Amino acid sequence: MNKTILKTENLCAYFTDEKVLKDVNIQFERNKVTAIMGPSGCGKTTLIRTINRMHELVPGARITGRIILEEDNIATLHPILVRRRIGMVFQRPNPFPTMSIFENVIAGYKLNGIHLPKDEMNQTVEEALKGAALWDEVKDVLHRKGTFLSGGQQQRLCIARALAMRPPVILLDEPTSALDPKATSSIEELIVELKDTVTILIVTHNTAQAARVSDFTAFMYLGELIEFGTTQKMFTVPDHKKTEEYLTGKFG
Amino acid sequence: MTNKEDEKKGSRYERNESIFQWILIVSSIILLLILIGIFVTLPLNSMDSIKEFGLRFVISTDWSPQKELFGALPFIVGTLLTSFIALLFSIPFALSIALFLGEYFTHGIISTILKSAVELLAGIPSIIYGFWGIFVLVPVIRMLQIKLGIAPYGVGIFTSAVILTIMIIPYSASIGREVIQLVPNDYKEAAYSMGATRFEVIRQVILPIARSGVLAGIILSLGRALGETMAVTMLIGNVNKLPDFSVAVPEGFSLFSFHSYVTLFDNILKGFLDGVFSPSNTMASIIANEFTETTTDLQLSSIVEIGLVLFIMTLIINLIGRYIIKKTSVM
């Protein structure tokens, strides 16, 4: 099995005429956590949104280049099929308010009209919630609505929802910026555990967080990939001056 | 998953998405068609009287089915009189409610009570206002007319204007309240810190800033008043003539006699009161009264043409009101 699970080749992204990603070539290693960092407007969120084809939801947005997920060029695949193979967790926890916890986890199947036999459904939900370290806390209240959960629990519910689809890659877009420190650290623990089952790409503006959880780090600036390497190298002896300045807090 | 299967799935989703978008657009177009339909139907069905009377229609005071002569002026005048009198009467009340809810008591139980009361007023159907008016308001107006020494009809322009006042207060009050509440606190606090009284802050800070919004609210409630039908129909007296404001010149009038001037002034007052209290008809009420009683095609066509005039009038007023609102919120 190839070490690289996902890579981009000459990926450019546009908002109508404005070029916001410039020839990004990056390779993500299987079962590792890669952090994507940079100051506001550097294109880090745009990058992951091109990967799961959410970028093009904005009218006038488009991409050029290739995105290869395990041999398939997902840049040309139908977006819906791509999104079912890649999970995403957002900055603010967004469980569906009219659905129970159980229904939330299985939402990817239910909403897509994919019918699972009852046993398989229960098993999927249990696995996903265990994977998200939430099972013990909610196993007795699966049929209550998820809105009474704390922020950290809601975010883990969203992670379970993504895990239930068994995607090879999960994208995390600043998943802890809306959470308190305690919830943040439990999510960070979870991320480190999860990499054995999925490959994780995490966008974060918190350099300390990237140092704590990621194996690789990518640094972006003004739409370009400036540097990419192991987290250890990036944080101690980076090649580029800009990388060093950002990681030591001189700007951004 | 082969590429062929992917493509088939992909195009199925595309097709369903398109169907959904089309359903939404078609639904919206229906609204457009309704409006175009209104614009087309009214002139179409008043063609006969438009061709027969032309522009004379809006200045003629004839209304005679036998002679086949029809003119809309009495009803236009009736509409304008009732609406503007109602507008005038409603302003102090609407403004007071707007200030009460928007400035003095924005929260709390008193605010809730008044707010609910105003909403109830807005929710009472027009027919009930009219019905109540017949049995409660008309006797009161009749007594007033006897006191003033004019014909005790009970019904008439003034009575309709009173009921209209009550009915339109909630509209300008609620728009006024919103605009007043939106005035930024910074300006108010600056004025208070200089020792201004509440009244002064209202008069010199809040009202000038909220002025356009309040004006828009007033204009929109005018639009409402112009089109109001049932309550007015039941209280206006159903007389197809211009209100009679004529003033009798006193007999033996002499430029040098003080007594003559007193009598003249008295007669002017009586003429004014006679006119304001006269029974009449509005554009809406003549349609309500005569639509099903028309004897000739020309008469029906004239009634529809009155509807066309009413439609255009309310449209213009509403557009002006909305334009003012748009200008002030863009600010």
Added chain:
Amino acid sequence: MKERTYYRIARDKIFISTVVLLCAISIVPLLLILYYIAINGISAINWEFLFNLPAPVGEEGGGVSNAIIGTLMLVVIASIMAVPIGILTGIYLSENKDSRFAGMIRSTVEVIMGVPSIILGIIAYAWVVLPMRQFSALAGGVALAIMMLPVIIRSTEETLNLIPNELKEASLALGVPYYRTMIKVILPVGLSGIITGILLGVARIAGETAPLLFTAFGNQFMNLNIFKPVNSLPLMIYYYATSPYEQWHVDAWGASFLLAIFVLGLNFITKLVARR
């Protein structure tokens, strides 16, 4: 200087007193109307009143049953036409905030909202009564549907605008197609707001008389056929109130009581639903 200040303070107090006074006076008509409806209306209500057909003048025991049924019929007919179109248009407007076409539709809706209801009666007369050559519940329903549309569209659009965008994104990120996202995720979240809009629309049209004068027209008897004229509570109140017969005036108070309870009750219910 001191006198000027006293003057200003006095003026301030007089002003607020005037404001409060005018507000109090504004409520008086409301209290009077409710009082009269209650006093005169309640005494007219009994079993016969609710379940009998109208009786000829002079006969006892007349009722308003056909008017009650007729009102319900008209509301249902209007809702069947207005609710689907209203919700769909509301969705379109909420999803296309910037498009010029959407702006045009929004203006159209506002204009229709300002058209006097009697004009809509003329329109329904031309579109339904003339071709059919007779008055009908259907024609009345069409006029009322046009009145109901703007209310439903506006509240649907406002409700959907309040729903955070992230919910839509969460569903799309799971690979759910856009149309399913709207129908299975967004609409259920906005359901209570949309229902509120429908109830408000019903409250608005249930009390309308003018557009029915030459569409539904009224009917002495019970009629369940939508292609024939039908009675309704507001129409009945109008005909009875403007008649010279004492007994009919009493019945009109009873009908007003029923109508007021229905309309004001609906408004009250929507407040409760909206609070959730």
